Amino acid sequence: MSVRRVMGIETELGITSTQVDARGELLTPMLLSGQVVRAYAAGAGPRAAMPTGSGWDYADETPLRDARGYEMARALADVSQLTDVEDPTVANSVLSNGARFYVDHAHPEYSSPEVTSPREAVRYDRAGELVGLAALRTLAQEGREVRLYKNNVDGKGASYGTHENYLVPRSIPFERLARQLIPFLVARPVIAGAGRVGLGQVSERPGFQLSQRADYLEAEVGLETTLRRPIVNTRDEPHATPHVHRRLHVIVGDATMADVTTLLAVGSLSAVLRLVETHPDGVPDVALADPVQAVRQVSHDPTLRATVETVDGRRLTGVDVLETYLEAVERAVASGHDAWRPDDDTTEVLTRWRQVLDALRRDPAECAGQVEWVAKLSLLERYRERSGAGWGDPRLAAMDIQWHDLDPQRGLAQKLRAAGRLERLMPEGAVAAAVTEPPEDTxxxxxxxxxxxxxxxxxxxxxxxxxxxxxxxxxxxxxxxxxxxxxxxxxxxxxxxxxxxxxxxxxxxxxxx
Known part of the structure; x- marks a missing residue:
């Protein structure tokens, strides 16, 4: 068991194009996203993707059911929450690897298939990049240029999601689950952030921060995902036997291009979930005085010296919070509990987690090959030294966006990955196979x-x-x-x-x- 569980990652991709309609106006993101999904389905062929006119089965969707024990009235819900309504005009396809590729909130979204380990989560998340690239190649053959970005902000106030999903036992009280997870989720960008140029929802202040999503979180707990975004989402839509399982829908994470960062994001959270499930009394008591404010305090300080206040008056850095959780997980492993029998996945995640935290305490620059925000910051700082650019320089904002470009000829992260400066965990052949082959154990x-x-x-x-x-x-x-x-x-x-x-x-x- 340990860090192994059913999990998956959903990524809404940023999209741009210079295409115009008959009136000379730029095509809307919704139309562009539809082009991308249809292009992949057409180019991949009928045995690799369902036709985009095929349906999604909404029979078991419950987007307004709240894990706190009630269901929101449809009349009170924002239209963005009504994800259980069939729209025949929206492109949708299910792929031969078990993933879903469709248009969600005016973005192409790749929702990975269910996997059972953090490494497989990395592999099928990376496969989504190749799906997007294949769609772009098909469009280019038709003379249509579209660009896709695996990021979460446009720098002008819009944020779009990278959501993680974890299967947890229904028997775990949700209130306790949320309470014990919040401090960890607040601090996780220290090891799992993608980095961002600009502070504030519309980048109104110059600077660099760890997380793309931090400035868009406005509540501790809540049902919404596109407004009043919470640290812990309460959507009770298990996509599994409902009286046995709960699906923890995590909306606070960043889309990441670095394999090790993705592994740490899902692996560390899965480990903490196992701690909550098996050693509830061993979960650290680091309740934060103001979690929403703490998210920003942690994210806005790439020196990692900023502290957040706990309810009992302590001041802890993000690294301190994560180390407190890691030490609790390490004690649980040492306890010999059946749920923590040693396995390669657990060993890899905990070893990486410990190595990265120790390196961050010494010098964050040591983690430039593993932690994405550090890699991005290192690249931007070198440019700043050469050009004299301040953090408010639009060239840095442009580089931030370019970092996430899926095109290997333009994307800065792609180039660092190809040069070996971002550590790869997955052979390219294994990632390519995951585009068409489904996980065998779900x-x-x-x-x-x-x-x-x-x-x-x-x-x-x-x-x-x-x-x-x-x-x-x-x-x-x-x-x-x-x-x-x-x-x-x-x-x-x-x-x-x-x-x-x-x-x-x-x-x-x-x-x-």
């Missing part, structure tokens, strides 16, 4: 293989279902509520026996997936 394998094997006979899907045509041409919904069911090991023989969904459904009528 239900994403069934979803992705249905797309690959059955093509147009698959008419819709969701995280916990696949909708297919039966022998009479009727739509049949196959539910897979358990994320670790329908794996390759369990059902490869079943799919091998059937070349058509009609016969598959006939057998499934008497068996569970």
């Amino acid at each position: 239900r994403a394998w069934f979803r992705g293989e249905c797309v690959r094997r059955y093509g147009d006979d698959v008419r819709a899907a969701s995280w916990d279902s696949v909708v297919m045509l039966d022998e009479r041409g009727r739509l049949r919904r196959v539910q897979v509520p358990e994320p670790t069911a329908a794996t390759r090991e369990r059902i490869s023989g079943l799919l091998e026996r059937h070349t058509r969904t009609a016969t598959l459904l006939t057998e499934l009528a008497s068996e569970d997936v």
